[in-house]
Structure formats: C-alpha cells, structure tokens
Amino acid sequence: MSGSGFEAHDRPFYRATDGIAMFLAVSGWFLLLTLPFWLGLLLLAPVVGNAAVFALTALPIGPALVAALYAIRRRGGPTEDRTPTQLYFAGLRQGWRQALVFWTPFLAVVTAAMVTTLTGVADTGAGAAWQFAFALVLLVAVPWLWLTLTVVANFTFRSRDVARLCMFYTLTKPMVSLGLIALTVGLGLLVAQTFDWILAPLGSVVAWAVVTLARPVTDHVEDHFVGGDTAV
Numbered sequence: 001m002s003g004s005g006f007e008a009h010d011r012p013f014y015r016a017t018d019g020i021a022m023f024l025a026v027s028g029w030f031l032l033l034t035l036p037f038w039l040g041l042l043l044l045a046p047v048v049g050n051a052a053v054f055a056l057t058a059l060p061i062g063p064a065l066v067a068a069l070y071a072i073r074r075r076g077g078p079t080e081d082r083t084p085t086q087l088y089f090a091g092l093r094q095g096w097r098q099a100l101v102f103w104t105p106f107l108a109v110v111t112a113a114m115v116t117t118l119t120g121v122a123d124t125g126a127g128a129a130w131q132f133a134f135a136l137v138l139l140v141a142v143p144w145l146w147l148t149l150t151v152v153a154n155f156t157f158r159s160r161d162v163a164r165l166c167m168f169y170t171l172t173k174p175m176v177s178l179g180l181i182a183l184t185v186g187l188g189l190l191v192a193q194t195f196d197w198i199l200a201p202l203g204s205v206v207a208w209a210v211v212t213l214a215r216p217v218t219d220h221v222e223d224h225f226v227g228g229d230t231a232v
Contacts, residue, residue: 022075023204025084026068030203033064033092041196048115055111062103062149063096068207069153070095073218091153098152101159106145109134142184143177144170150214155221165225169217179213 031038036057044050070091071084082090113134147166151157157165170177187206191198199206211218 019075022071022084022087023208026071026088026204026207027201029085029088030064030068030207031200033060033067034200034203037061038197038200046114048119051111051115054114055107058107059100059104062099062107063092064203065207066095066099066149066153067092068203069150069211072204072207073154073211094156095152098159098162099149102145102148102152102163106141109137109141139181140167140170140177143180146180146184146210147176147214147217150210150218151221154218155226157225165221166217169220173216176213176216180210183209183213 037054037060040050040054040057044053067088068091071087074082074087075084144166147169148162151162151166183206187199
C-alpha cells in the first residue's frame with residue numbers, strides 16, 4: 001500500500017510463500033546435483049566392490065550442501081532480491097572448491113570404515129578397536145565438518161584458516177558441537193528407520209537446521225573476524 005510503509009515483504013502471507021519457494025527450490029537443486037548418489041543407493045548393492053562408486057557419486061554432496069547453506073542463511077534478507085535459484089548457484093560458485101577440500105577426505109575416511117565393516121574386519125579384535133577409535137574421531141570430525149561447510153558457504157577465508165577456526169569453535173562451543181552431533185545422529189536414525197534415500201528431498205531442511213545450530217559461530221565470525229561483511 002502506497003505511503004503506508006507496509007512493504008510486501010512484511011506481509012505474513014508473502015513471507016510464508018517466499019519461504020516455501022526458497023525451501024522447495026533449494027531442495028530441488030540439492031536433489032538434482034546429488035542425484036547420482038541417490039540412484040546408486042537404489043540400484044547398487046552395498047558390497048566392497050561398489051565402495052569406490054559410492055564414494056565417487058557422493059562427492060557432489062559437499063558442494064551441494066554448501067550452496068544450500070549459503071541460500072538458506074540469506075533467505076528473506078531485507079536487502080536480498082535474488083531468487084532462490086540465483087542464491088543457490090551463487091553459493092555453489094563461491095564454495096564448491098573449498099567444499100571439496102574438506103568433504104573429500106572426510107568421505108574417504110567414511111568409505112574406509114564402510115569397507116572395514118563389509119569385509120568383516122570389524123568382527124575381529126583389531127577391527128573393533130579401529131571402529132571404536134573411528135567413533136571417537138567422529139565426535140570431533142562431524143561438528144568440525146558441518147562448521148567448515150558453513151564457514152565456507154558464508155565467508156571467504158583460506159582453507160587452512162577455515163580448518164583451524166572451525167576446530168577452535170568445535171572445542172570451545174560445546175553446545176553447538178553437541179547440537180550438530182545430535183542432528184547427525186537423528187538423520188542417521190531417520191535413514192535407519194525408513195529408507196536410504198529419505199534425505200534426498202530434504203536438503204533445504206538439513207541446511208536450515210545446520211544454519212540454526214551454527215548461528216553462534218557465524219555471528220562470532222562476523223563480529224570478530226570480518227566486521228559483519230559476509231561473502232556474497
């Protein structure tokens with residue numbers, strides 16, 4: 001309404017439909033970029049011979065998550081006039097290389113654990129000890145990985161600085177770390193109780209949860225390292 005100061009983006013209906021459009025678009029692009037992985041889950045047997053194929057098809061998940069984290073964090077911003085698709089691909093262009101820097105070694109470790117389980121090594125004493133050590137590492141690696149992807153999605157730092165900064169936050173913000181671990185466990189339980197591909201259409205929901213849980217970290221980075229200027 002002209003002259004009333006009541007802008008369209010302030011209306012509840014507009015905000016609701018805009019939010020729905022954002023979540024649908026981000027989920028759609030996430031699904032499309034990671035489709036080979038979900039098809040692999042449906043078509044390939046979980047055997048050792050397919051481990052490398054699973055790992056290869058899972059590589060796009062890291063960049064796809066970074067793009068989703070970028071778009072969801074900027075949804076509904078008062079100065080943001082880009083469409084959900086434009087936001088998603090802006091995040092993808094900005095962060096896909098660094099996403100692979102952190103996602104690839106994590107994926108390699110997870111693949112090694114999967115091979116150990118499938119070959120029955122885990123049933124031996126050495127295998128059980130290895131899996132216990134792996135579980136301990138995951139307690140730190142899982143929140144650290146989520147934070148690295150979040151920082152890569154929203155800021156432009158060197159990879160080594162991202163790694164150190166996120167390790168600092170993983171250890172000094174235990175509530176954030178515990179929240180991200182709980183989210184990961186919850187997603188794992190959801191998959192275990194339903195279907196392997198249940199997460200395929202939920203990219204935007206997962207990104208929203210991570211953005212929400214990691215907000216103390218992103219706020220601290222803005223306040224102390226970049227003066228409030230996030231990457232665009």
